[in-house]
Amino acid sequence: MDDIELFRRMALAIAIGAAIGIERHWRERDEARGQRTAGLRTFTLIGMLGGAAGLIERDLAGQAAPTGLVLATFFLVLAGAVTLYQYRETQDEQSHSVTTVVAAMLTFALGALAMLGSMAVASAGGVALLTILSSREFLHRAMRRLRWAELRSAVILLALTFIVLPVVPADPIGPFGGISPARTLTLVIVLASISYGGYIAVRLLGSARGELVAGAVGGIVSSTAVTITNARRSATEAPDKASGEALAAGAVSAGAISFLRTALLVGTLASSLVPLLVAPLLAGAAVMIGYAAFLARRGAASHPEQRHKNPFELDSVVRMALLLVGVAFLAQAASQFFGDAGLLAISALSGLADVDAATVTVTGMMDRLAPQVAAQAIAVALFSNVAAKAVYAAVLGSAPFRLHMVLASLMAAAATGAVLSLATG
Structure with a gap:
């Protein structure tokens, strides 16, 4: 390792310390001189100390592997000193927090890593540490607003991802090419994570931002459910034109x-499939977003806070897994017996309730499908879903809701079909 490399590594160690020091100093910027445990200068020096300790460790080891004795000694002395000063500050201010102590220890460790190990990992660690420290208010506010059921759902998600998934068989099981349990579980985790993220966003930000935003957030979970719910509300709770348009705006935004x-x-x-499908899908989304914004301006209405069902409860996971397995099995069987026409028929039927199941099933069959056929199957499921929601709106909704949902659906389908024909033609 030449001198230029050593200078780069030491500079990174110092930069990590300075970044953390800026955040720590800013939080205590109103403290009188000498009243803060560690600020910009101290943390910059801690990062430099970690780099220097790593350099000493490296030079003493020579060609042999470092023993870690120098690093351990410096680390223990630093931890003891910072803990002592933090304790004195705690006694004076009657506060109880070890964040600064832990931040100092991590800054030293990252500085040493920058000198001895991967600079990329050290940089990423510094950014992660800075992000966590600067997110204190957001994290505290999140803990106050979230309920135990939501945290439990996050635990289930983590358990499925890091405990269950690694031990689930990856080889396909069953006839017609079989279903891979590992792939099915992976798709369940992906879909549930998207829904759970939208649900958490509602809990943290609130849903009282109009039917437009509420519909869009609900669409993360199920656009079909939003359409049916808003259609019923338009007929029973809000039969007037303005409210019907506001509810239609929410349903259209869910479709987008x-x-x-x-x-x-x-x-x-x-x-x-990206070159074939993404542009048509974005075209349809753009039409629906524009139509929803137009309706929201005409029929703006306040939206009360609502209780949203946690989308990652165990029953939701089981139903999602069964739906994916069922659609995948039927699609593979239909494709084997009836060819491409059978796959398109199954996609159309599954799209009556949900597009995701057809999408993940078709993408899982890419090893045996031509891209054109796969794109057609996903498009058929999407068009089937758009048509089904228009029918639900026509049957269940008020006249204004019915009119705008049908118009938006036709316009979005036309835009998607036009771009799709250009992409696949």
């Missing part, structure tokens, strides 16, 4: 999210 969600799944699960 469905287009965007499908585009996200396609881009994540089957990159070969």
